[in-house]
Amino acid sequence: MIPRRLAFGAVCVLMALCAQADTGILDVPGGRIAWERSGRGAPLVLVHDGLLPGASWDEVWPDLARRFDVLRYDRRGYGASTTATADFDNVADLLALLDAQRLDRVALVGASAGGGLAVNFTLEHPERVSRLVLEGPVLPGFSYSGHYMERGIRNTGTAARPGDAEAALGKWSLDAYLTDARNADGRARLRALIERFPLAAQGRLKGSQRPDPDARSRLAGLKLPVRLLVGESDIPDVQAHVGALELGVTGAERLVVSHAGHLIHLERPDTFVRLVAEFVDPDGTAKRLLADGLGSPATPATRALFAYDARMPLDVREKGVERRGRALVHDVHFASPHGDRAPAYVVEPAAPGARRSRAGLVFLHHGQGDRGTFVDEAVALAERGVVSVLLEAPENRPEAAPVAVFDSAVDEDEIRHTVVDLRRCFDVLVGRRDVDPARLAYVGWSLGATMGGRLAGLEPRARGFVMLAGWASLTDAAANGHGRFAASFAAYLDEAARTRWLERIHPLDGTHLMDGTAPMLLQFATRDPFIARFDAALYRAAAGARAESRDYEIGHFGLDRTDARRDREEWLARLLSLPPR
Numbered sequence: 208m209i210p211r212r213l214a215f216g217a218v219c220v221l222m223a224l225c226a227q228a229d230t231g232i233l234d235v236p237g238g239r240i241a242w243e244r245s246g247r248g249a250p251l252v253l254v255h256d257g258l259l260p261g262a263s264w265d266e267v268w269p270d271l272a273r274r275f276d277v278l279r280y281d282r283r284g285y286g287a288s289t290t291a292t293a294d295f296d297n298v299a300d301l302l303a304l305l306d307a308q309r310l311d312r313v314a315l316v317g318a319s320a321g322g323g324l325a326v327n328f329t330l331e332h333p334e335r336v337s338r339l340v341l342e343g344p345v346l347p348g349f350s351y352s353g354h355y356m357e358r359g360i361r362n363t364g365t366a367a368r369p370g371d372a373e374a375a376l377g378k379w380s381l382d383a384y385l386t387d388a389r390n391a392d393g394r395a396r397l398r399a400l401i402e403r404f405p406l407a408a409q410g411r412l413k414g415s416q417r418p419d420p421d422a423r424s425r426l427a428g429l430k431l432p433v434r435l436l437v438g439e440s441d442i443p444d445v446q447a448h449v450g451a452l453e454l455g456v457t458g459a460e461r462l463v464v465s466h467a468g469h470l471i472h473l474e475r476p477d478t479f480v481r482l483v484a485e486f487v488d489p490d491g492t493a494k495r496l497l498a499d500g501l502g503s504p505a506t507p508a509t510r511a512l513f514a515y516d517a518r519m520p521l522d523v524r525e526k527g528v529e530r531r532g533r534a535l536v537h538d539v540h541f542a543s544p545h546g547d548r549a550p551a552y553v554v555e556p557a558a559p560g561a562r563r564s565r566a567g568l569v570f571l572h573h574g575q576g577d578r579g580t581f582v583d584e585a586v587a588l589a590e591r592g593v594v595s596v597l598l599e600a601p602e603n604r605p606e607a608a609p610v611a612v613f614d615s616a617v618d619e620d621e622i623r624h625t626v627v628d629l630r631r632c633f634d635v636l637v638g639r640r641d642v643d644p645a646r647l648a649y650v651g652w653s654l655g656a657t658m659g660g661r662l663a664g665l666e667p668r669a670r671g672f673v674m675l676a677g678w679a680s681l682t683d684a685a686a687n688g689h690g691r692f693a694a695s696f697a698a699y700l701d702e703a704a705r706t707r708w709l710e711r712i713h714p715l716d717g718t719h720l721m722d723g724t725a726p727m728l729l730q731f732a733t734r735d736p737f738i739a740r741f742d743a744a745l746y747r748a749a750a751g752a753r754a755e756s757r758d759y760e761i762g763h764f765g766l767d768r769t770d771a772r773r774d775r776e777e778w779l780a781r782l783l784s785l786p787p788r
Contacts (some may be wrong), residue, residue: 228272233280233307235300237293242280242304246272249337249488250310253279254301256319256343256470258379258407259400260286263318266396266476267483274484274491278313280304282321284412286404297419298328305335314338314487319445319469323347323419326452330425339433340483343445343469344452348421355444358382363410376401379408384442386468393467393474400473426455433459434486438467438474445469458734460486462689465697481687489744497718497748501680505664505719512619512715513665515544515627521634533557534589536582541635545624547606549631550599552578554585556592560641566783567636567647568595569629569669571655573676573764577603581650584772591785594642596632600654601625612699613685615711622715625658626665633668644668646783650775652766653677653737660717660749663725671782673728673775675766676738679746680716682709690737718749727754728778730771735763 228245243261251271253264261279264271271277281288283295301324305313314337317325322344329336362378379385380398387393401408433456437449453461464471464478472479484492496502522542529536537553556565568588572580578599585595601624611617629649637644648671651659656677663672678684685696686709696705727750731743747756755778759771766772779785 232287233304235283235295235303237295238283239289240280240283240300240304241287242278242308244276244278244308246275246277248275248491250313251275251277251483251487252301252305252310252313252315253277254315254317254321254325255279255282255285256321258319258385259470260288260404262286262404263400263470264472267472267480270476270480271483274480274488274495275314278304278308278310282324284406290412297324298331301328302332302335311335312337314340316340316342316483317344318342318472319345323422326422326426326429327419329431330420330422330428333428333430336431338431338487339429340436340486341433341449341452342436342471342479343438343441343449344435345445345448346422346452347419348423349448349451351444355442358384358442363408375409376405382468384440384445384468385470386474387438387440387466389466390468390474393470396473397470423451423455426452427457429456429459432486434482435459435461436464436471436479436482437461438464438469438471440468442469460689485741485744489741490748493741493745493748496683496745501683501716501745502718502749504722505714509714509719510665512623513626513630513661515630517634519544521631521638523635530557531582531586532590534586536586541631543601543624543628543631545601545627547601547604549601549628550578550604551632551635552582552585552595552597553635554582554589554595554597555641556589556594560592562640563643565592565594565641565643565646566779566785567633567639567642567644568593568779569632569636569647569649570595570597571600571625571629571649571651571658572597573653573655574600574602575764576652576654580652580767584767584776588776588779588785591780591788593783593785594636594639596635598628598632600658601628613696613704613708615708618708619711619715622658622661622712626661629658629662630666633666637668646670648672648779648783650779651675651677653763656746657681657717660746661715661720663717663727663750664720664722667723669725671726671728671779673730673779674746674750675730675771675775676732676735676743676763677746678717678738678742679721679749680718682713682716683718683745684742685709688742689739692737718745721749721751724753726782728775729754729756730766730775731756731758732761732763732766733758734761737763 230243233240255261260281284290315325322341323346364375406412435449453459467474526538535557540548540550543549570581578597636642649669650673652675656674660679
């Protein structure tokens, strides 16, 4: 574990011991502001809460400074900053600090009241902020319940009776909402900080701050990416403020952090760093994860799991055929090396084709779809001389076993089954006299793109891949994701079972197998509740320079719409030398 930094308030000590950090004092009208800056990369500014000074970031400071150019400071009256001698404006102070540091545009991370300050600063100076991370934000103009106010008064002891000042330290450090009662380390850190910086806890901060403007009616003015972090044990009022922000800011992401209260960065510092880093710099964070082991090459033993006997007869049998315009849709099934029959549609031009005259495509649908998902698209491509095989995923087949929730053996078997059957689809194409084996490609959507990440490093016959909104790493999505899949993973399994599942499935992740050289087109939906922006960044990073990535302002199930569909058809036409329409 990285040793905790010394107190930010002791500026002179930091200057002597932290050679890599710059520290200083900024003169502002009626006061002075202490600041510290360290690291390289995109600029990131930390704005502390109303109880603690900038030292509250000590636990996350070293890791953030390894990823970003980080600036933190003590607001007036806190830590090493002086008490104001005249009315002051926190927004003006922050602007003066950014100007002095020559930071034109930054990502702002604001905790609690610091989150409210970050919101007001962004509303007044939108050109200076690229992204907002708001941790348990409380906003000017939003109401507070009597319970919230009474709790603050009880903890602080505003009646100033004898002993109240010291009692306040204990009350705040054991507060039921500031830190989760299950997190002893977080509570110990909070207690130590309050003892070193007791003024706010005791209600003894001085200085006249100008009233902050009401933010309620102005939230629609936040036209930038916003991530909202709130601990599951935080007080209901803060939960309400976060809900109002999510409703009022278009595209805002709300993440509830388990085993945490109001001060997530004190309680779960590693989680906090990741949630900030993946949001502020998703591409850089994805590359870091791959370099740290998530992208290590698959072992020969893992690759052997996807081997099969290519000499095994395909035994393609047709159940029926339908004419669709100038295309024929054949309902077929073929022998799977897994021992069952693999249902598929084969879509081909109705007119006979010359030997090796046609390109071939393999399609796999999303998890809520079936082999019919891409039929319309395959029919349109058949008019340009393409033969397509549309596989029904093993999990959809009538003989599939009842769903076993996160059973590692079942899931490993299903992954192997699906990928091998996809490879058999290429066997079907190569076995046709009219298909050119040098003009084959793959299209996968969600489930199909997740399986396609593995296929990309195992199937050399594919000249290119189109991946629509998939996961490059199933295990990262389960352990660190923010959607229904990750929620199910956490809810259904205890810690030991989660560890066992991750250990067995991790070697099969596409990040270990996506090492081919064939070009890729990646398509992602920006309003996708399943595949987050960081998931997209991880897929891009795993695919590398060979991939072209495009985003669409739609939801997960909108990627069959005209613009995304047109883009992939044009991309495939160039890749496979298809004739014009």
